[in-house]
Amino acid sequence: MFKTTLSLFLFLGIHITHAQSNSSISIEIDSKISFQRIDNIGASSAWFTEFIGKYWSEEQRENMARWLFSKKMDKDGNPEGIGLSSFRFNIGGGTTELGDSSRIKDFRKRVECFLDSNGHYDWNKQIGYLWFVKKAKAYGVKDLIAFSNTQPVFMTTNGLGFKTIKDYTSNLKTNEYGNYAQFLANILSHFAKEKIHFNYISPVNEPQWDWYNNSQEGSPWTNYEISKIVKALDSALVKNKINSKIITPEAGHLEYLYSKKGRAGEQVQMLFNRNSSLDVSKYSHVLNAAAGHSYYTDGDDSTRIAIRKNVRDTAEKYGTSYWQTEYSMLGDNYKEGKKGKVSAMDCALFLSKVIHDDFVYGNAKAWQFWNSVEPGNPDFDTRYFLLALQSSDSTFVSGKVIPTKMLWALGNYSHFILPNMHRIKAVVNNGLNEVQQAKDLMVSAFEDNKQIVVVLINYSNEEKNIHPNITNLKKYSSMTVYLTNEQHNLSKQSISTNTSELQLQPRSIYTIVIKK
Template sequence: MKKSLLFLIFISQIGLSQKLKIDTKTTYQTIHSFGASDCWSMQMIGENYPIEKREKIASLLFSKQLDKAGNPKGIGLSMWRFNIGAGSTEQGIESKITNEWRRAECFLENEKYNWNKQRGQQWFLEAAKRNDVDFTLGFLNSAPVSMTKNGLAIGSGKLGEWNFDKNKIDDFTSFLTKVSAKLKFDYISPFNEPQWDWGPKSKSGFGSQEGTPINNDDLAWAVRKLDAKMTDRKLNTKVVITEAAQIDYMYKSKTNRSEAKQDNQIEDFFSKSSKNYVGNLNSAEKIICGHSYFTTSPSNELISKRQDLLAKVQQQKINYWQSEYCILGDNAGEIKGGGQDLGMKTALYVAKVIHADLTYANASAWHWWLSVSANDYKDGLIYISNNGVKGENDSNKFDGEVYDSKLLWAFGNFSRFVRPQMQRIKIETDNKDLMISAYKSSKQIVVVIVNSAQNQRIDLPNLTRNQVIDTYTTSKDKNLAHSKIKGTSIEIPAEAVVTLVTGLR
């Protein structure tokens, strides 16, 4: 029997020594991926921006290479999410979506497929594949406009009312399988945030983006139809559901979406006694996907909601993916979504959310929302602006400066080193200022430390025979900066995220 490895790390604080225990035998979830999406700017950037700027963005997002000093050139995403458009771009202003950036082209138009559509997004999809990103996923906000009830990619505004002509389900499943096969997606996510109404946002009748609600009954029906089509065509792409708008809707019943039959989704879709059970389908992964929006503050709710989610996930023996997040709202006064921030405040807040999703909800995947944003908002890993002009407008449509953020690199403290198939392992500390998680592969142990407080000194025992540990630090003046520890001590800077990487004995 292979012996468990038990490591002790001592944390010194003003003369006080505390023990940090890592037990490699006690394991939790297996990591699937860290990812981000191509909405909405990548269509503009991929089609219009100079090649050197496109390559710079691709390197920041996808590269796993190191520079001569050992610093990562990028954050090495392991999942790339591609928005499959519904055709609002071709409709122009008649789409009832005011903002051109929030519209999307469709591969199917006038009953013919045109694979030259979404060229800008396809450029980045190919860049992801060139950089050996492990997984790709296609997701929809709406069915193609030729298949919707109202001929638009926005809903009616009524909760639970699926904007889809059910007589066209065969056309819809054919569309999904053909796009998945052509673009070679590993996963397809047919429905996004079904709990929102996705209808007009004013009396003008205009909406903000493509989208449609759908209730649990219709969603299960459509997934069964899609599974039959994918099985018939022997497609390897797997279906994932449900991209819940908030994690509450996955595990809670009797919510404000109960009447519309849009909550309690874990039990509804994965309990064998449920009429909507889809856990036995060939193409459907035993995964529930949800978004961490509006559930991250205050800290007691950040933890308790994820503990409740985990209980339901474990009950049905499925995996959980946190499949979309950025900072929205005012978060109980802790941080506001408005206002671009390239610094550590946003980076540390998001790192706390990632840590909570991984350690309290056992998320096996964690995906950010906008990989690149033009907005004056906390929604991007990378930002673009033209001569300081922010926003989804003509100024930024054809060219602009490219700015990385501390959030990008702090996300990289996880995504670059916590790789697919690693297992989260047990780690304990009495130090309440540090958020620490640990992961192992057959050859490595990775420890990610989030420190929102003052400097902390950690004394390390001999983890390996030669005691060489690689560290990567993101702080106010460092971006995944590499160093090596050959002794038994490291100082964690104030307000920093630090990753330790070491070999197993």
């Protein structure tokens, strides 16, 4: 448990040296030194939510919605859910309607399309997905994001939702750019009339991959093609008087944002540079942030940190910022040399470290997990999901949703770091460099005019005694501590005020909320 807490003297910047042990670690937090403003923290709904929202029991659906979206506390002061501030909705391309001829083997990964080849819209499609979108809105999720992996199949070059040749160019027919843009605009307009406003729209996803497979919907795009569809979509949004912002380019991994790797590299330099012929930042509906995915850039600590610094520096050079819009542990880096199964808590700690690095070294303004729910075991190798699905049978029309440590680890950030907070200076003074700290103790802090939120990750196998020192804070009204580890799921901790030290348990994630 969190054995001690801060005294008022510490908040005033006064050190109480007699209460410190020789082995305590100083944590310096300074609210006068601020960095990026946070836009949102969220997750996606894809594939499996269609079946859950459409067929599964009300109890299971409501549990899932509460765990993802609720900002309330239970009677003991523990969060009911992780209070996401963004939620991503997948606009389908019509592979469900194609059935087995879609050539996507897993029927759960086929997605319906609102539009058919005759130009008729059917708004009763994707009702399972939309059940959760409506729940997100009802819970007060700030940002709803619509994203597309493929164009409607009747607009593609091969009539499928994925590529059948490896040429790394878009599957969209060259004469369909305007129609695809209008398709997306019509969806936004329709749901706006139903009081469901999508704040953001993303027309392109992971353009660097060849998408030469039959595992899901997807399409590659060159930078030229991205610029062309963003221009068309911006025009459609202007024409239809839609105020949604366009997110792009959703790079397949972060190095594509600044390096020459792949057929669609240097995307910040190409797409967010006023001197580039492909610049999209000039369009009024484009979000001034380069969107990228943290997949495959989560390896050794040194490389992971360096990549995010490169993203930060490149974005700053070209006058833009960075959104991390998809992440799960696609590679095996999360194992960190471990053999066999990896515990749910170890997965959660690795997730917390990636989030920390994106915020602290990448200056990410938004952070979004990939799929909220997928089939799996909640106790180990929870690399792909926040909530584990256990279907009753192969039809996937009933089953059980189980929360994992990954959910609560994300909640250490998402429940407390609110939109429009700014990240502020937070430093661990233990003599270790950034790479060494990634296996020891990490800290980040965020502030608005009502509170300061501090997230501490004790990645080590040892208890840590820390001595926090928050300067430039004149007063505070309350402090609350929440813990995620093997025994606790974002649980409120009882605290005392008779010492200036805090003791952190091994392999644990703490969030401290200081009300002004």
